[in-house]
Amino acid sequence: MHKTSKPYKKWALALLVALVTLVPATSYGQVQIPAEARIDETAVREVLANGEQLERQGRWGEALTFYEDALRLNGFDTSVQRKANLARLHYDVGRRYADQSFIRSVDSMSREDALHLYEEVLGKVQANYVDSPRWSDVAREGLKQLDVALKEEIFATKNLKNVSQDQINRVRQMLNENVNWQNVGSPQQAVEMANYTAELMWQNLGVIPTATILEFACGTAASLDPYTSFLTQDQLNEVFSQIKGNFVGLGVELKADENSLLIVHSINGSPAYQAGIRAGDRIVAVDGQRTEVISTNKAADMLKGEIGSSVRVTVVSPNMPARELVVRRDRVEVPSVDNVHIMDNEAKVGYLKITSFQENTPADLSQALWKLHRDGMRALVIDLRGNPGGLLRASVDMVDLFVEQGTIVKTRGRNAREDFDYTAHMPGTWRVPLVVLIDANSASASEIFAGAIRDHGRGTVVGQRSYGKGSVQGIFPLETAGTGLRLTTAKFFSPSGRAISRNGVMPDVNVRVTAKPAIDGNQYVGDTAPQHDPVMDAGLMAARQLLGAPGALSNRSLDQR
Secondary structure (H helix, E strand, C coil), X not given: CCCCCCCCCCCCECCCCCCCCEECCCCCCCCCCCCCCCCCHHHHHHHHHHHHHHHHCCCHHHHHHHHHHHHHHHCCCHHHHHHHHHHHHHHHHHHHHCCHHHHHHHHHCCHHHHHHHHHHHHHHHHHHCCCCCCHHHHHHHHHHHHHHHCCCHHXXXXXXXXXXXXXXXXXXXXXXXXCCCCCCCCHHHHHHHHHHHHHHHHHHHCCCHHHHHHHHHHHHHHHHCCCCEEECHHHHHHHHHHHHCEEEECCEEEEEECCEEEEEEECCCCHHHHCCCCCCCEEEEECCEEHHHHCHHHHHHHCCCCCCCEEEEEEECCCCCCEEEEEECEEEECCCEEEEEEEECCCCEEEEEECCECCCHHHHHHHHHHHHHHCCCCEEEEECCCCCCEEHHHHHHHHCCCCCCCEEEEEEECCHHHCEEEECCCCCCCCCCEEEEEXXXXXXXXXXXXXXXXXXXXXXXXXXXXXXXXXXXXXXXXXXXXXXXXXXXXXXXXXXXXXXXXXXXXCCEEEEECCCCCXXXXXXXXXXXXXXXXXXXXXXXXXXXXXXXXXXXXXXEEEEC
């Protein structure tokens, strides 16, 4: 999760999804993850071969998600993890250099300011990271990030003008022989390595020192764990927009898929939604520039802009010809509690979906509960499927609405100030029979909520094992260029003391689903939509069972295809 140091309020968050930025994509169709959830040499070879196919095409975001999904489904494997780490480095270079706020930093930041920024990053790591850092590893990972950047066309276009590939290869060899083996035992020595490397790059390739030092800062952060990262100015602003639940933009969540921008979600009432853009559509051009030519990272960045400005997009919908739309950017309110209604009028089972854990989500949930109460609710289904997380405090406050007493979640870090047991309070507790729906994409704050409900026996958890993201990140704004650092500061544990990391939350009722899941209400990405929702069906049956109504579950595990 995350927190922030001054000048911002300190926040603790779970993993967030940006609704206006590009996210790594899952690749279906051409590449398939082996079906058996077991580790064997054949499965590993197949994963590596298919992942390398995406790498050769330069589809690093899709390769990253592919490797991560394979690790989740098949278990940990060192060779696959190395591939995932490398894919992340390549993907991050593309994202940074498609981000105009980062380009401004490269162009305007002096060498001294860049070194100060790197010192800040290392200082935050030294003071706050969940584990004790090994400075030799930290420095070498920064150097590794630079080596990856030297292979990326987008980095070369900006920083390596009129430089031959032979020159680049000689410098890469020089870095490996003369820099990679330097002894680094402190943050200051890591800064000295970055400064030495920056001078070498400037003298031999003409790369401005700031560009080199920023690669060290970004690589250092990315190497610590999958959730720690350097934040550009725009990325930092987006994080705080997500906390507040509003932002300026089109109101879509995107992912790279087959050299286009696939719409994962279009927020109801947003500029994109009003223009007719829906989940499953693809943006194939932005302001007349094809995504397959300019890169999906660049196209996603071009969708951003000031309130009131417009962007021209070419959109392709399933089974429809391409159409060109002009969409005006506006402030978008992101609803975190959605689709509140009575789903079973006979048994009076209420339903609501929580899409993220924002600053206002506990209050919105309380308001929804009172609405359902007035409508006669006797049991409640809370849908956390696809919910990537949000504010730690929000998830704690929401559990407190349903649990009378006891531990909600425990956080533990390297520093004692990160150790905290969050507890429930009886006043204001709802005693309505409760069902919680989860899936493999329910992460972090979602897992705090589901884990607490399960451990306390407060309700029935239905679906599939959750993601297994059990760490807390702090958001630390830096003094230089309005940038920031997202840094893992603690791990969290369920009330019973069970670690969530890599384990996830196991449902009480396991529903094995082989059809592709819904991603936008009733919308499905794909050519065909399932005729029903087996997890929802199982959740309703579980709610009826809690009420003693007909149609209750007789089997604690369902196999739905």
